[in-house]
Amino acid sequence: MNAVLRVVRGLRSLLVGLGITGRHAVRAVVTLQYPHQTPDVSRWGGPIELVTFPETGTHDCIACNACARICPSDCFDIEGKRPEGAKKMRATKFLLDFSTCSLCGLCIDVCPTDTLQYSRRYDEAAYRRVQTVNDLLGPFGEDPYLAGKLK
Amino acid sequence: MGALERLLAGLVGDTIARIVLGVVFIMGFLTFNVLFLIWLERKVAGHIQRRLGPMEVGPHGTLQTVADMLKLLSKELFTPVAADRWTYLLAPILVFMPTLCVASLIPVGDGVPFAQMPYGLIVITALSGLTVISIFMAGWSSNNKYAVLGGLRSVAQVVAYEIPVLLSALSVVLIAQSLDLRQIVDGQRVPYVLLEPLAAVIFFIGITAETNRAPFDIPEAESELVGGFHTEYSGMRFAMFFFAEYTNMLVLGALGATLFLGGWRGPLLPGWVWIIGKAYAVILLMMWARWTFPRLRFDQLMSFAWKLLIPLAVVNLVATALVLGFVA
Numbered sequence: 001m002n003a004v005l006r007v008v009r010g011l012r013s014l015l016v017g018l019g020i021t022g023r024h025a026v027r028a029v030v031t032l033q034y035p036h037q038t039p040d041v042s043r044w045g046g047p048i049e050l051v052t053f054p055e056t057g058t059h060d061c062i063a064c065n066a067c068a069r070i071c072p073s074d075c076f077d078i079e080g081k082r083p084e085g086a087k088k089m090r091a092t093k094f095l096l097d098f099s100t101c102s103l104c105g106l107c108i109d110v111c112p113t114d115t116l117q118y119s120r121r122y123d124e125a126a127y128r129r130v131q132t133v134n135d136l137l138g139p140f141g142e143d144p145y146l147a148g149k150l151k
Numbered sequence: 152m153g154a155l156e157r158l159l160a161g162l163v164g165d166t167i168a169r170i171v172l173g174v175v176f177i178m179g180f181l182t183f184n185v186l187f188l189i190w191l192e193r194k195v196a197g198h199i200q201r202r203l204g205p206m207e208v209g210p211h212g213t214l215q216t217v218a219d220m221l222k223l224l225s226k227e228l229f230t231p232v233a234a235d236r237w238t239y240l241l242a243p244i245l246v247f248m249p250t251l252c253v254a255s256l257i258p259v260g261d262g263v264p265f266a267q268m269p270y271g272l273i274v275i276t277a278l279s280g281l282t283v284i285s286i287f288m289a290g291w292s293s294n295n296k297y298a299v300l301g302g303l304r305s306v307a308q309v310v311a312y313e314i315p316v317l318l319s320a321l322s323v324v325l326i327a328q329s330l331d332l333r334q335i336v337d338g339q340r341v342p343y344v345l346l347e348p349l350a351a352v353i354f355f356i357g358i359t360a361e362t363n364r365a366p367f368d369i370p371e372a373e374s375e376l377v378g379g380f381h382t383e384y385s386g387m388r389f390a391m392f393f394f395a396e397y398t399n400m401l402v403l404g405a406l407g408a409t410l411f412l413g414g415w416r417g418p419l420l421p422g423w424v425w426i427i428g429k430a431y432a433v434i435l436l437m438m439w440a441r442w443t444f445p446r447l448r449f450d451q452l453m454s455f456a457w458k459l460l461i462p463l464a465v466v467n468l469v470a471t472a473l474v475l476g477f478v479a
Contacts, residue, residue, distance in 0.1 A: 007459065014444065021443040025198040033206060 045118035047098050050136045058140055060115040061091040067107035073100040083145045090145045099132040177254055185397040186216040195438040226386035238292035243391035246285035249278040250398045257405045258333050259423045271332040276317055283309040290380035301379025304369050311456035316357035318464035319350035322471040323410045336414030344411040349467045351411045353460055358403040359437055366444040404433035
């Protein structure tokens with residue numbers, strides 16, 4: 001009698017299992033077709049980048065090195081120059097070694113001009129270690145302050 | 152088919168023309184079937200795991216298996232130095248032969264059969280039992296401990312599960328009073344699955360085990376035996392085992408459909424649509440089970456067959472005989 005009960009219970013559990021997988025089979029797919037669909041990155045904190053302010057069309061880095069001093073991994077390599085007649089410095093070199101960055105965000109918190117932020121880039125890849133060093137000034141081109149176009 | 156058959160018959164004579172056409176047609180269909188079933192398997196697996204499965208090659212990935220086959224065709228064929236060479240080379244060819252013979256024996260309609268035998272059911276079960284010999288040949292000749300273990304497990308498993316399959320098929324034979332598959336189909340006013348539900352369940356479990364499919368796939372258990380009997384096979388030789396496995400699924404699914412689901416009988420559509428549709432329904436259930444249940448341990452597998460399925464099948468057979476003898 002006990003054996004019969006065990007068989008019946010076992011059979012029932014098999015049907016329950018089939019029911020669960022069957023339900024999942026008809027429910028909506030949860031994966032993305034990656035190269036065709038990209039994930040929602042609005043809350044993603046990717047590699048650090050410089051903010052572009054809409055008023056000036058450029059960043060506001062004054063090369064104060066506050067980020068470089070607070071960085072626990074020593075990622076930054078920053079140099080600056082003072083445009084003629086200006087009070088504030090402008091960055092002329094801003095390198096961030098992403099291979100040592102732990103994305104802790106201390107640089108973002110400490111930045112006096114709020115010109116650092118997490119980017120939305122999620123697919124960083126490189127073949128060589130030197131390629132992991134990001135030139136944060138790269139996208140900006142010629143600096144309008146240093147060129148004298150902005151005061 | 153008709154015109155082609157007449158043309159061929161003029162060249163080589165009636166019987167040979169018929170055999171050639173039949174074999175070409177069946178091989179063509181089986182190849183298409185394997186490509187389709189592998190695609191279907193991956194789609195079923197995908198949707199059960201809430202993915203889409205293959206999507207890139209062709210619309211909804213339908214050409215993925217064609218691409219896979221081309222890849223396998225172009226790969227190098229390895230032969231291990233220590234292998235038993237002739238046995239090793241013969242096994243992938245032999246594994247496919249019995250299934251091809253069985254495929255030609257399943258009736259697909261009332262029309263003129265390609266091959267028919269009064270004892271079709273016995274021939275089919277005997278031939279499908281032969282597959283295991285080539286699996287063991289493959290496992291033994293590879294000279295690899297995993298392959299040998301896979302082969303041994305396969306033999307033990309098929310020997311154990313042939314018995315309940317045969318016993319449950321016999322209870323259908325008792326009702327139909329015939330071993331001829333056509334007469335079994337002709338006799339089914341109602342599908343025998345309604346008269347013999349227990350036999351149908353036992354038969355389904357048995358053919359799942361006989362085709363080495365999960366949860367009974369211990370002969371090729373990837374996690375323990377790195378592929379089991381086909382560990383040492385590469386390229387198209389490996390594909391032949393794959394081919395045989397999926398063809399076996401279709402053939403045994405069609406046999407199940409013939410015995411329990413009324414074969415080619417059905418309203419409106421022609422007979423071959425019904426038999427193929429029913430066979431695919433059985434296969435879909437096998438795939439569903441594969442992606443639901445975990446693999447059994449070897450001793451569980453054996454005790455399940457010998458201590459549960461075979462006694463149940465015997466009881467069912469005797470009960471069927473008694474009911475037929477005294478009540479009907």
